[in-house]
Amino acid sequence: MIPGPFSYHRPTTVADAVKLLSTLGDDARPLAGGHSLVPMMKLRLATPEHLIDLHDIAGLKGVTRDGNNVLIGAMTTQHELLASEVIAKSIPVLHEAALLIADPQVRYRGTVGGNVANGDPGNDMPALMLTLGAAYRLEGPNGVRKVAAADYYQGAYFTAIEAGEILTSISIPVPAAGHGHAYEKLKRKVGDYATAAAAVVLTMSGGKVETCAIGLTNLSETPLLADAAAKAVIGTSLDAASLKKAAAAAQAIMAPAADARGPVEYRKHVGGIMVMRALQRAAAKAA
Template identity: 60%
Template sequence: MIPGSFSYHSPATVEEAVGLLAELGDDARPLAGGHSLLPMMKLRLAPLEHLVDLRKIDALKGIKDEGGTLVIGAMTTQAELLASDVIAGQCPIIQETAALIADPQVRYVGTLGGNVANGDPANDMPGLMQCLDASYQLTGKGGSREVKARDFYEGAFFTALQEGEILTAVKVPVPPAGHGYAYEKLKRKIGDYATAAAAVVLTLAGGSCKSASIALTNVGETPLYAAEASAALVGSSLDKAAVDQAVSLAGAITAPASAGRGPTHYRTKMAGVMLRRAIQRAHERAAG
């Protein structure tokens, strides 16, 4: 299918991009990788008069370690995340997750910023960013502000982005040395969205869980940070009783749609299965 006619804009700076979006208003959308927006345009579900392409803005690209915080430009692709020695050394769960997104063709063009910014609960990176307690840098005509990933998602495809703003960077606190991590994803076939997925990051001290963070993907209208489930692991030896409690608490916050990926009860059950696997692998990694 062919999208309707639109005007194409290719700004070279963030200032130029946000200026265009402010000037053009609701008739304009920013373009990152395009894997969500372009199909909607082809189906005539997102009729637009202006497309503001962000790919020529060098300031939106790159990965830096700034004093214990990874600053990742919004236009950094999934393939670039997978190739980064900085990510591999400081926060490998990002690479583990990126490797499960779609297929290589998509990962060479799809961006981190696009994956987290459009509010699709099926995307993999939003839940991971909640698990990592990341923040998003949002830039508009009035300047920049930061919003926690855990506060950014308001509903399916509804976020804290205000009119004329673009997401310019993702800031990830580097997890402690020796942390354990895992991203477990159930999908119907290679390249598919998750039926259910779970991200876990934890640390150990003296054989007990010192800290834990859990988030779930595609089992609610937004990615889900499982605060109570995370707290249930802290202080435990990650024994079966503690894991059972965490899985139960995580399942209680899910509300997946009953659709092509299975009925609600099945997807909630699979979220628990993915969480158990993620906790086990994270525990093994933390224990060395």
């Protein structure tokens, strides 16, 4: 199918984009990479009357380090994320995960902001943002506000963003020096959403886990932060019993849908395996 008719707008400032979204209301949608919105439009699952293309807005691209935080412009593509030395040195788990998103063609066009903004439970970056303690900068008709990634996702395609607002950048605290990281993703084929995926960022001291955060992808209607699973491994050397305990704690909060990727119990089972694998690989990387 082809999309229904729509009017096309290409503002050059965030203020102009916000004004258009506020004025046009529910009939307008912002366009970043388009990998979620355009397929929905082709299937007539989304029928916006106005598209607000964000590609000409200066300042929405780029990766910089500001003290102990890394700032990522919302229109930064996955390819640009992969090419960033700041990401490679400061937050390498994002580099690792970006390589697992779809294929090179999609990564050249798909944006980080688009991946985190729309609340698609299958997207990879949201769970990583939870794991890393990221915050989103939202700009709208009432000014600027920051929302923690942990507070942003409220349901499938339902987020804390308000009418007229645009997610303009992402702020991520730089993990501790010597941290370990991993993103384990099980998928049916290249380009597919995860059947189950787990992100881990941890630090080790004296052979034992000192700090840990675990995020889960596509195992509920929102990305999940598996706090109980992370706490289960603190102070342990990640022995077999501790890994199983962490997997069980993570599985307790999983609520995946049964779909072509498998029934619920299978997806929870492999979700636990992804958690154990990510923990082991992150620990092996920790200095």
